[in-house]
Structure formats: C-alpha cells, structure tokens
Amino acid sequence: MNYYIITGASRGIGQALTRKLIVPGNTLFAVSRTLNEDLIELASSLNVPLFYFEADLSIREEAENFIKSVFTKIKLAEFDRIALINNAGMLEPVSPIKSIDFALAEKHLHLNLLTPMILSSVFLTETAGLDIPKVILNISSGASFNAYSGWSVYCSSKAGLDMFTQVAGLEQNAELQPTKVFALAPGIIETGMQELIRTTDESLFPERDKFIRLYEEGKLSNPEDIAYIILNTIFNYDIVTGSVVTIDQLKEIMYTLGFPKM
Ligand code: NDP
16 A cells, blocks of 8 residues: 655645545545545545545644644555655745735744644654655745745745755665655646736735746646656655755656656
8 A cells, every 4th residue: 555645735736646646556645724525526436545634734733633643544564655745835925024924924934844844753753664665755946946035935934845855864864764855846837826926916026027927938837747747756766865856857767767758
C-alpha cells in the first residue's frame, strides 16, 4: 500500500495531485478548510481509501490534530512507500511592509511555514526506522529566491520553507533510514492563487501586470501537468535530500526515465 498525505487538496495543485492519486493501491489523506466532494465521490466510486479532513492549517492545534489523526489510521507494517506533500499555502497579505495586516501575516506564517514543520516533525517521528521509500515534498515558489514588492510575507515564508527543507535534509542524511526531503518551485500555474494575483490592486503589488501578461500570452502551466510531473518523479533517487528543485529539473528527470517531452 502507498500512502500519500496531501495538504490543500480542495483546489489548484493539491486537487490535481489528489485526483491523480485516486488509483487502486493508494491510501490518501487529504486536508483543507473545505471538503472537495468530487474527490470524495471519485475515490468512493473506485474503492480507493480517501480520508478527507476539514481543518484550518493556519491554526497550530488543528495542524497537530490532523497529522496525529492521520497516523492513527496508517498501518505502519503494511506500507510500501509514503509521501507527505506540504502544498497548502496562501499569498496574502499583499501590501507594502508599512501597511501590512499582521494578524493575517501571522496566519500566513503558520500555514506556509510552521505547519509544514509540524507535519514533517510528526511524519519523521512516526516513520523513523522504517526501511521503505519515504518522502516529504514542500511546495515552495520562485518567490523564495526572487524578491517582489508587496510580497514580503510570501517571499519570506517560502524562503523559510526552503531553508527548513535544507536543514531537515541535513538531519535526514545522518539517519540510517532517511526520508527524502525536498522543496519544489513549481513555476506559474493557473489556479485561484494566480487569479488573486491578477486582481490585486497595482498599488499593493506593482508587478501585477507582468502576471496578467503571462496569463494573456498563455504562458501559465495547468495544475494537471504539474501534478503529473511531480507524481512521476517524487520518489526518484536523483532528487537530492535537502535540495530545492525547479519544475524544469523534475521534467528533465522524467525525460531521462523515458517519458515523452511535454
Ligand atoms: P490555491 O489557492 O488554488 O489552493 C490553495 C489550497 O490550500 C486550497 O486547497 C486551500 O483550501 C488550501 N488552504 C488555504 N488556506 C488553508 C488553511 N488555512 N488551512 C488548510 N488549507 C488551506 O493555490 P495553488 O494550488 O496555486 O497553490 C498550492 C501551492 O503552490 C501553494 O503553496 C503556493 O504557494 C504554491 N505555488 C503556487 C504557484 C502558482 O502559480 N499557482 C506558484 C508557486 C508556488 P481551502 O481554501 O479549502 O482551505
């Protein structure tokens, strides 16, 4: 049995990942604030176990309760491989630093940075010593290494996620049965988050028009393609523990495995 834990499964990249994982042989744990009824129905029609949790992962207790509940349902003796995909994320607050809503910034930092740490910590503890493929994938962003005016909170949370990934990777490299931990900058993908970027007031986000242009020129990837690339490479040995990779690097790995060019 393959186990996958996916955060932010209701929409966007998380929904695409979860939908593709609804195949026999997988057991899925999905979480978001709102249930995705289509995914639940699809899993039920194909007899694939999907445990869908409704939780607000910007609240520490809810994140802790979620991941602890997941491990009460996993039969450790039975699994062939396991992955935690820390995908849930938010962009807001978008604003110059002098006028940031810090209550929102606090929720953001919990969701984008602290929650992946909490989930990873419990995952690593629960799976320690198991000699099977184990992966933690943190969905990061190009904004972790490119500064954008108005995105101080988002750029910082994603830069923090990258550094967390590197430190967790160092620690795992010292383990006898390490978990592969890596972060991914997935490119620019047509999801609700991009819609939000395009409709943000330009006075808050001066680079808005660049994203509108990319959209109008058809340069955005679709979430299904990104999910396809991730799921075909996530357990691949060429991905170095502790690394931060781009979607193009994952594509290259896929091509070396013989997949057709996209
Ligand atoms: P979406 O906004 O489309 O989806 C975000 C997902 O996160 C939803 O399922 C949402 O579910 C969930 N979520 C948001 N807040 C919470 C919360 N408080 N508790 C639990 N779940 C929550 O975003 P994308 O699919 O675009 O983004 C997914 C990841 O990819 C994010 O980490 C993002 O930063 C990253 N990324 C996206 C890019 C893009 O171009 N789209 C580019 C680079 C990185 P619900 O609202 O039901 O809770």
